[in-house]
Amino acid sequence: MNIVFAASECVPFSKTGGLADVAGALSQALAGLGHNVSVYLPKYKQTGIADGKVLLRSVTVPFDDQYRFCSVIDGGRRSGVQFYFIDYPPFFNRDTLYGTPAGDYPDNAERFALYSRAVLEASKILGPPEIFHCHDWQSALVPVLLRTSYADDPVFRNAATVFTIHNMGYQGIFPPDTLPLLMLPWDLFSLDKMEFWGKVNFLKGALIFSDHITVVSRRYAQEVQTAEYGFGLDGVLRKRSGTVTGILNGVDYNEWNPEKDRLIVRQYSAENLPGKKECKYDLLRQFGIENAKNAELPVIGMITRFAAQKGVDLIAEIADDLARLPLILTVLGSGDKVYQDLFIKLGRAHPGKFAVKVAYDNGLAHKIEAGADMFLMPSRYEPSGLNQMYSLRYGTVPIVRATGGLDDSVDPWDPATGKGSGFKFIPYSGAVLLSTITEALRAFQDKPNWTKMMVNGMKKDFSWTASAKEYVKIYEKLAPPKHAPPVEKVVEFSRA
Numbered sequence: 001m002n003i004v005f006a007a008s009e010c011v012p013f014s015k016t017g018g019l020a021d022v023a024g025a026l027s028q029a030l031a032g033l034g035h036n037v038s039v040y041l042p043k044y045k046q047t048g049i050a051d052g053k054v055l056l057r058s059v060t061v062p063f064d065d066q067y068r069f070c071s072v073i074d075g076g077r078r079s080g081v082q083f084y085f086i087d088y089p090p091f092f093n094r095d096t097l098y099g100t101p102a103g104d105y106p107d108n109a110e111r112f113a114l115y116s117r118a119v120l121e122a123s124k125i126l127g128p129p130e131i132f133h134c135h136d137w138q139s140a141l142v143p144v145l146l147r148t149s150y151a152d153d154p155v156f157r158n159a160a161t162v163f164t165i166h167n168m169g170y171q172g173i174f175p176p177d178t179l180p181l182l183m184l185p186w187d188l189f190s191l192d193k194m195e196f197w198g199k200v201n202f203l204k205g206a207l208i209f210s211d212h213i214t215v216v217s218r219r220y221a222q223e224v225q226t227a228e229y230g231f232g233l234d235g236v237l238r239k240r241s242g243t244v245t246g247i248l249n250g251v252d253y254n255e256w257n258p259e260k261d262r263l264i265v266r267q268y269s270a271e272n273l274p275g276k277k278e279c280k281y282d283l284l285r286q287f288g289i290e291n292a293k294n295a296e297l298p299v300i301g302m303i304t305r306f307a308a309q310k311g312v313d314l315i316a317e318i319a320d321d322l323a324r325l326p327l328i329l330t331v332l333g334s335g336d337k338v339y340q341d342l343f344i345k346l347g348r349a350h351p352g353k354f355a356v357k358v359a360y361d362n363g364l365a366h367k368i369e370a371g372a373d374m375f376l377m378p379s380r381y382e383p384s385g386l387n388q389m390y391s392l393r394y395g396t397v398p399i400v401r402a403t404g405g406l407d408d409s410v411d412p413w414d415p416a417t418g419k420g421s422g423f424k425f426i427p428y429s430g431a432v433l434l435s436t437i438t439e440a441l442r443a444f445q446d447k448p449n450w451t452k453m454m455v456n457g458m459k460k461d462f463s464w465t466a467s468a469k470e471y472v473k474i475y476e477k478l479a480p481p482k483h484a485p486p487v488e489k490v491v492e493f494s495r496a
């Protein structure tokens with residue numbers, strides 16, 4: 001099957017979060033199952049391909065006041081997946097992907113409309129697929145355009161669309177005059193299409209016009225249909241509940257595996273755990289707090305986007321209590337300035353207890369996964385979450401709020417049966433978080449049981465193949481799509 005992925009980020013070319021990991025690993029897993037997958041990405045400053053061959057010199061994208069002309073660059077094949085880059089430096093050659101710590105870029109609607117139209121125009125020439133698999137609001141206009149402006153295009157008559165929600169919190173909401181600016185039909189500005197409280201909502205458009213919707217965990221698929229987690233689009237999703245499927249993200253174990261991770265100081269496995277101790281010491285060294293006493297304290301790791309979603313305010317709420325407990329918290333994060341400042345302040349207030357680095361640093365992320373004893377994700381909501389699954393493989397016991405993919409992937413530890421892989425709490429409250437951390441610290445004292453819990457987690461398998469097969473089932477239902485003309489009856493003539 002021919003599949004086009006439209007995603008705004010993808011490892012190893014560009015990344016701000018889990019979407020990039022998923023686009024990279026899922027496309028590879030699908031190629032591994034024998035499908036022909038092309039991934040279209042914007043070419044950002046950080047993309048890091050200098051000498052790609054220009055395949056299409058000029059793709060025309062209309063805006064109301066001017067035409068813009070982008071080009072398409074060959075990103076080559078990697079692990080069976082073909083990459084294409086939409087190159088338009090005025091929009092994409094910037095230091096960051098979507099905005100600065102102060103806020104989103106003001107022209108994000110134009111940027112990702114250009115990207116989405118370019119994906120359609122380029123794929124007409126480079127190979128129209130049976131399935132357009134689009135990810136998050138940045139590619140939401142692909143299904144909208146396919147069923148509106150491009151509805152009569154014979155090239156796309158058999159193309160079906162799958163849309164994956166990686167995070168309902170980011171919808172692409174813009175003023176109404178965005179529609180004429182982007183040359184989109186004005187009748188999209190109605191409640192049953194893209195209108196959302198007087199504005200235009202890209203994600204809503206995708207949820208209305210896609211043939212199938214997927215959400216990145218089963219639990220989150222239920223949650224987004226409730227007012228608490230739906231960010232105002234729960235009603236739209238409830239209406240489409242028959243075409244909403246939850247599929248948990250997988251892990252790229254080539255990248256995240258302590259047995260062969262080259263970014264950590266010592267490789268280790270469930271059968272050979274002492275290497276993890278060396279990783280712990282190395283982690284303490286990264287933060288300049290290595291000594292024999294600290295090496296005995298439980299180290300709790302966090303790697304996070306600094307955003308309200310991630311529950312960072314809960315940590316701030318209980319910071320003083322945490323500082324009194326026998327533990328060290330190592331935090332790596334980047335994102336909203338308010339949270340960056342808050343964590344820098346916590347680090348200064350409790351030196352040696354809260355070790356904070358504000359940065360985006362993949363190498364240090366690996367060192368935290370390997371070196372920490374526990375991993376903290378107190379998310380307000382978490383569509384899938386990847387770090388808790390990485391943590392399980394690294395024997396770093398997750399402490400999570402029971403929401404979305406965190407709930408689906410972490411089993412609560414039960415000392416009576418020796419089953420379970422982590423600690424979960426439900427109410428979004430600092431007090432409950434604190435008591436869950438205290439419970440984990442108590443369990444940490446019982447070394448044989450703690451090791452059992454680590455090993456339980458390390459043996460869990462979240463590899464992509466199983467999830468990729470679930471996506472293929474959806475693709476196969478859609479292709480040949482319902483828009484295909486009815487098959488004509490074949491009349492058999494006898495040769496006699």
Ligand code: ADP
Nearest residue numbers: 017018304305333334359360361365385386387
């Ligand atoms: P989200 O996509 O909401 O940010 P996920 O848990 O799904 O959350 O994925 C986060 C991914 O981004 C993980 O691969 C994680 O290691 C990485 N990551 C997040 N913040 C940082 C950071 N400051 N430095 C390095 N990697 C980070």
